[in-house]
Amino acid sequence: MKKHLLSASIAILCLSSLPAQAVTYISAKAMLDVENGTLIQSPLITIDDGVITSIERNKKPKLGKNDELINLPQLTLVPGLMDMHVHLTSDPTVARSERLGQSIPRMAVKSAYFAKKTLEAGFTTVRNVGADGYSVIAVRDGINAGDIVGPRIWAAGPSLGITGGHCDNNRLPPELKYTSTGVADGPWAVRTKVRENIKYGANAIKFCATGGVFSKGTKVGVQQYSLEEMKAIVEEAHMRDLPVAAHAHGTSGIKTAIIAGVDSVEHASFLDDEAIALAKKHGTWLSMDIYNTEYTLSFGEQNGVDEENLKKERQVSKKQRDSFSRAVKAGVNMVFGTDAAIYPHGDNAKQFSRMVEFGMTELQAIQSATINSAKLLKMHNKLGQIKTGYAADIIAVEGNPLENISTLEQIPFVMKAGIVYKTEK
Known part of the structure; x- marks a missing residue:
């Protein structure tokens, strides 16, 4: 004893x-x-x-x-602050033709540089919705290990998309037989692709439900993926409790993505009354990048943006801002998402003024980048408030x-x- x-x-x-x-x-x-x-x-x-x-x-x-x-x-x-739509590997000051020659390791280095810049701008959490290879996942892991400095990152890995769609690369000649990493067609193929992204570390999933502004040969309003395919993506991701983002400009794609059960719709440019009602019914979050238009139209041409893409930006910009105002007035769930990479990283906060200009109160705009974004990530008991x-x-x-x-x-x-x-x- x-x-x-x-x-x-x-x-x-x-x-x-x-x-x-x-x-x-x-x-x-x-x-x-x-x-x-x-x-x-x-x-x-x-x-x-x-x-x-x-x-x-x-x-x-x-x-x-x-x-x-x-x-x-x-x-x-x-x-x-929290930004739910960034692309840390992309540099808007580099011509798009030049970006085609960048390796995955080079993109990872860019991502690390921009991650630090984003943190220093006050954004302590971001969701990276698409990057070649698993470059941003590597950067996220490096930040978590203390090797480099940056925000908390939810990284989607390569974005899922249909053959020839917005998340494919249509800028190379057919004899090269190039297909983007995230391309998958059909319900079981998209399930496999979701599983592959998760295998290599993705803690979010993103897919392209419509055409986009900065792709070649796609129309922003045209739906990509059927309801069956979208449901397969969402179900597979939700089984692992991962949030799902759907890139969607066009009305049909927006509605189908909401019905399929996505957590957030990115861009949401062409909303109609039914789409707004569906978003409210399902509690879907809208992430609308209403700041970057001026940058694209002012500097896009000198940064190598094709006339096709500039034309689509002119088509989308006013419609998207009108949709934003209507969604705010209707009380739809909104998060802060900027599409940083279309304009310089670190300027994320410049979107706040646009959000107030087009219908939000200052508090609503701040909430979109704090408590709302935390709810989207299911981190509302740990992040988003002091x-x-x-x-x-x-x-x-x-x-x-x-x-x-x-x-x-x-x-x-x-x-x-x-x-x-x-x-x-």
Whole structure:
């Protein structure tokens, strides 16, 4: 008995001699509660092991030996932003003809560079909806391992598409017999492709339900994939609890994708009343990239965008913004998705002003990039708010974003999981 008591005493003594876990505190001028749309004055946030453990007001911390206080007396704290539609491998300043010659390893290097740029712009979580090979999956894993710096990434791997459709590559001559990695035709073929993406690490799935703006030989309004094929994709992904995104500009493709059970419709350019009603009925999230039109039409030609693609952008842009306004007015679920890669990475937040211009309140726009996006990813109990028990993904801005949404375009402070990645004190 004495021997056991002595062993226990030694164990307790050893534990008590270990250094205490360092705690981080953040104090600021104010903090935005994105759920209620209120500003909390003089917050003190306690962070332990990357998680928010308490939020108090008008308090001063009792600092331990290894604790840290981050004091931001002129700034307002906002949850880390989330962009649900990016393509980290693509560089809009590089001509499309030149991109054809880029290897998968080169794309991965680009992706790592743009991931860091995106994080420093205040986006602590993104969903990458399509990339050649498994390049962005490798970057995501590198970020998670601490090898490189970047946001949390939900990576879809290669986008699924029909032969000759928007997610295929139609720019090469037939004698090369090239087919994009994600091409699959028929219900069992698409199931196989979903399984393949998951095998190599995808934690999201994306498919092309209609033609697109930046592909060759596709019409944006024409449906790709039948209802049976779309259902097969969704069912296979949902069995593994992965969110499914459907690229869809045209009305028929939008409706079919919603009926098939997708979690989000990307672009959603040509909405009619029935499509809006279906989205509301099914709780489908719409991710509408209404910022990038000006960039494409201003710089597309010099960046090697074909006239065919510019013509389609002119066709889509006003219609998409009209659809956005109608969807907001109808109360459809909306998330923040920019299609970053059509314009420079790091400029993601410039879309907020467009969202307000075309019908959202400032709070709705911010919610689309925080609590709404977290719900889409089924991470609403861990991400999207500055709240006890949530990951310490926190950014700071000058001023009140509820009064001036453009403050989100300049981010002086970025924290992800309790680690500071940018500070301009």
